[in-house]
Amino acid sequence: MPRPVIERRLGTAPQQRFIKPAGKPARNLEEVLLGFDEAEALRLADLEGLYQEAAARSMGVSRQTFGRIVEIARRKVADAILNGKALRIEGGEVNLADQGDSIMKIAIPSRDGVVDEHFGHCKEFLIYRVEKGTLVEEQAVPSPADCGCKSGIAAVLARSGVTHLVGGHMGEGAFRVLQAQGIKVVRGASGPARAAAESFVAGGFSDSSEGCAGHGQAGHGCAH
Numbered sequence: 001m002p003r004p005v006i007e008r009r010l011g012t013a014p015q016q017r018f019i020k021p022a023g024k025p026a027r028n029l030e031e032v033l034l035g036f037d038e039a040e041a042l043r044l045a046d047l048e049g050l051y052q053e054a055a056a057r058s059m060g061v062s063r064q065t066f067g068r069i070v071e072i073a074r075r076k077v078a079d080a081i082l083n084g085k086a087l088r089i090e091g092g093e094v095n096l097a098d099q100g101d102s103i104m105k106i107a108i109p110s111r112d113g114v115v116d117e118h119f120g121h122c123k124e125f126l127i128y129r130v131e132k133g134t135l136v137e138e139q140a141v142p143s144p145a146d147c148g149c150k151s152g153i154a155a156v157l158a159r160s161g162v163t164h165l166v167g168g169h170m171g172e173g174a175f176r177v178l179q180a181q182g183i184k185v186v187r188g189a190s191g192p193a194r195a196a197a198e199s200f201v202a203g204g205f206s207d208s209s210e211g212c213a214g215h216g217q218a219g220h221g222c223a224h
Helices: 036-047 052-059 063-082 153-159 172-180 193-201
Strands: 031-034 086-089 104-111 124-131 134-142 164-166 184-186
Touching: 031 063, 036 052, 036 063, 052 063, 052 153, 063 086, 104 193, 124 153, 124 193, 134 193, 153 172, 164 193, 172 184
Parallel strands: 031 086, 104 164, 164 184
Antiparallel strands: 104 124, 124 134
């Protein structure tokens, strides 16, 4: 018996469905067919810059399956560009009905229930699940001895379903690693961790874009 095909989730459907070389009538062109799942793989890997593990998680497939999808997609796009063919985006093994079904999970780098000002120094991450605009679940994930960008904590949070990290200040290294794991980063939070999460859900603030080196504390060593 052949293995059943697992439908891949799409974060967004492509707006452009047919692309062709300029100045050539479409009727005279050979077409390359790119599936919606293949276009989504390109979006996640090449536009969003996600690691393959994070991109695979977003699409609901294994890392190996994602690797095959994106390799085939890149080959098709290269064929269309270099050989002057039209590219048509349609079909594929996808479930369009899954769009928008993801659950928001917020991680707060914390110390004693308060937002830790520096991501790389936090004691633990408090994780809140958001349902219909309300925080309905809380758990704590202890941070490693050095919870900066090289510690692997970003992958741990991503595997636990975290979609957003709301914190104080953060270096660009940690920011990039979290983003590549599919976690959206919002800096500039302070005060009690739960209140910060509630304020973010309510639209109380957005990313301040302020890294560790930008808040004027001389001599602190938050290099990640």
